[in-house]
Amino acid sequence: MTMDEPGGLSVEHMISCPVCTECFRNYLKEIKQSPASLNVGDWASVKPVDSTQKDTQPELFYFTQKFRTYAVGKVLSIQRKSLETAYGAKFPVNVNFSDGAVAVANFGCIGVDYFDLLDSDEQNSIWSEDWANGSSTRQCTSYNSELMRSAAMKHNQVLGHYLIGYSGRTSWTMKTYTASHVARDNKILNAYWYGPVWSAHEAGPPWNNHSIQARTDMWYSLAEIVREIGAAEDLLYPAKKRKSEVAICYSSSADIWEMGQNYAYGFERMHTWLALTHNQIPVDFLSEKMIEDGWLKNYRVLYFSGTAISEKAAIEIKNWVLKGGTLFLSAGAAMKNQYNRKLDIFDSILPAERLPVQEFAKFLYSGRYLDYLKPEDTVTLKQTGETFDVLSVKQVLKPKQGSQILATFSDSTVALVAGKAGKGTVYCAGFLPAIAYMRIALIARNEVMKQTEDIDKISEPDPSSIVSDALLIKRAFEPWKYPEHYRNLICMPVYNAKVDLPVICSVPLVDAVIMDTENGSVVVLSNYTFQPIKKLDLEVKVLKRVKKVESVHNGIIEFVQKSGRIKFSIGLKETDFVKIYYR
Known part of the structure; x- marks a missing residue:
């Protein structure tokens, strides 16, 4: 150092x-x-x-x-x-x-x-x-x-x-x-x-x-x-x-041009990662240069939030979509090149014409203050009727023939559309769902704080006990009430692409990550529900025949292996490391 x-x-x-x-x-x-x-x-x-x-x-x-x-x-x-x-x-x-x-x-x-x-x-x-x-x-x-x-x-x-x-x-x-x-x-x-x-x-x-x-x-x-x-x-x-099949593009070009202008796009990228992680969808970040150098060929789904991207990376992404990739673009995404000039490379594969972005509020604070943003409109999902807040920016979409309208704004203009492009699929959103996902969780946590008296006098509860929200705030000064329908919307491209997830977990908000070495794998578990879980069901994609499964806290675990996956259940408090030994 x-x-x-x-x-x-x-x-x-x-x-x-x-x-x-x-x-x-x-x-x-x-x-x-x-x-x-x-x-x-x-x-x-x-x-x-x-x-x-x-x-x-x-x-x-x-x-x-x-x-x-x-x-x-x-x-x-x-x-x-x-x-x-x-x-x-x-x-x-x-x-x-x-x-x-x-x-x-x-x-x-x-x-x-x-x-x-x-x-x-x-x-x-x-x-x-x-x-x-x-x-x-x-x-x-x-x-x-x-x-x-x-x-x-x-x-x-x-x-x-x-x-x-x-x-x-x-x-x-x-x-x-x-x-x-x-x-x-x-x-x-x-x-x-x-x-x-x-x-x-x-x-x-x-x-x-x-x-x-x-x-x-x-x-x-x-x-x-x-x-x-x-x-x-x-x-x-x-x-x-383990390498993922899902990636988020980290555009340094977007960072450069959004600096001091509006950090909502960067926070959309960050909290897209958070929502995917909450549903145990592993993510790799790819820079523009990595995409230019061909890294994208190993991925099935790519998320992009940010106003700008290099022209070379945009061409690679377009060709990748035409060959079968799934691309999700949030409001205003990739409309400019690395020099902040108009970019039209994606236009031919988009399922909609994107109208100019309406910017309601520049967000120039740290993420802790996302709850300062006020909803400017609502989005309604056509299939379920579930609603979503529109924060900071809005972009009306004009669907092309053959595309699928998934959601609309309050005035019935289109907010989310999907369509085929070659062998691939493109989703266009006219709003930023991930920052709204985080904002709702922050508001819920802050409401608990307001209702909790003398918090400094409360002792941190024993980790083995299920506790009320008032005590939970002492266990973890973190949000924990995240809206499930927002998370499902963000994860939808992954599920629709039928990505073979390495770890499937019965409880959201458990960070479940698999790591591999020659003789076995380790599933690292971190419990961000902040409540003990009596029975956590896990299904893990393994690389070889399994000899034994052992939890640091639970000892030897019985498991069932079938078609390259194993299933088992454990109890979980804060953390655990589940070791999978191969034959």
């Missing part, structure tokens, strides 16, 4: 620094850009630009933002090489990037793009922390881990995480957060911070101290999760999360 919470290179500095300007030009030459491609007359006119020039020089603005990560990567590379030379060995070298990717769901705001950074093999590790105090739910720290894991798929960099043990953490949630990070390939964990109580700037009197040494109420759960990981370590340490 060489630095704590670095950001990307400051644009203000770049503009005024002749050395940075020259490095910027060299970077552009390295990636095969030219004055013509940058829409300027000569290399002398190539300079970093800030947001005041983004409309007049969009190419230079775009690459100025991309250069911020490139510059940080070069510094980290120098640090790594220096340390390896000094110690005469190779080992993970990293910095703590904190959870900036969670705060406003936009890489551009921290100036560090995980995908650009880890696309280079000059980096061998990446690190973060599960702070996320401004997040809609701290389960989104697992979203941060998912981004790191996905960015590391190309070069297999080592992942690590600080585990925060204070500021609202409870015994239950410390375990669930930790297990969810482990399930997403974090191999190095550091409890932040142990102590002693007098030794750091975050110290204080023993009765109000941030160190784990002073948090006696956390000792048991921290010891337990360490022992759970140890009990599964024979399979868990070498295991990697």
Whole structure:
């Protein structure tokens, strides 16, 4: 660990620094850009630009933002090489990037793009922390881990995480957060911070101290999760999360152009991941470059939220759909290219003409405040009559002949439509269902908070007991009442594509992730219902004939194996690691 919470290179500095300007030009030459491609007359006119020039020089603005990560990567590379030379060995070298990717769901705001950074093999590790105090739910720290894991798929960099043990953490949630990070390939964990109580700037009197040494109420759960990981370590340490057939496109182009404009699109991407995860649908994130390089061919379903995407990635997605892929586009998705100019590549495969986006409210806060958004309209699903709130933006759709109208706005204009394109399927939504999913859960949690008196005087309930909402808020200061019909709508493209899910679970909101190694698999379970589950039914797709199934908490488990899958049931409190040994 060489630095704590670095950001990307400051644009203000770049503009005024002749050395940075020259490095910027060299970077552009390295990636095969030219004055013509940058829409300027000569290399002398190539300079970093800030947001005041983004409309007049969009190419230079775009690459100025991309250069911020490139510059940080070069510094980290120098640090790594220096340390390896000094110690005469190779080992993970990293910095703590904190959870900036969670705060406003936009890489551009921290100036560090995980995908650009880890696309280079000059980096061998990446690190973060599960702070996320401004997040809609701290389960989104697992979203941060998912981004790191996905960015590391190309070069297999080592992942690590600080585990925060204070500021609202409870015994239950410390375990669930930790297990969810482990399930997403974090191999190095550091409890932040142990102590002693007098030794750091975050110290204080023993009765109000941030160190784990002073948090006696956390000792048991921290010891337990360490022992759970140890009990599964024979399979868990070498295991990697199984690749998914479902992907979410992480568009850095969208981040660049949405920075300081509207973070609703980025939060739609984040909470689409959350809704899929709540229904045990595993997700990989794919960057534009990964899609350009052909990674999409291994996936069945792709979700996209965000205003912009590179033209090369758009062409790959279009061709992938025509060959049989399923694409879900939320309101305003992919209507601009990487330089914020109109993009029409998708027009021929869309089931509807998309009218201009109506922006009701710019959302420029952290996810914790999504409940500030007010519904501007409602969407009604034709088949069931279920309704959905319209937040931040709205886009009316004009269906093409042969497409299927799935939902309408209150004035009967079309809000959701699906249609065939070649061998594939495209869904177009004129609203952002995932942020509405999260908003309802936040409102429900906040209502419980209002009705709970003297919450500071309430003790955290025993994890084996089913408790009321008033006590549940003490067990986990997190939302838990998520609207099922929103989640089902978001997951619909996956179910309609008949994706063969690796883990099928009887209870939503249980994070159930399968990891594989040569001799077996591990199903990592984190219970975000925050209530003990007496009987959890699981069906797992296995890779070989199974010799035995063993739970860290429940011991040897009876199972039935048929057609490449096994079925079994267990009880679950906070977390468990189910080991599947192959013959």
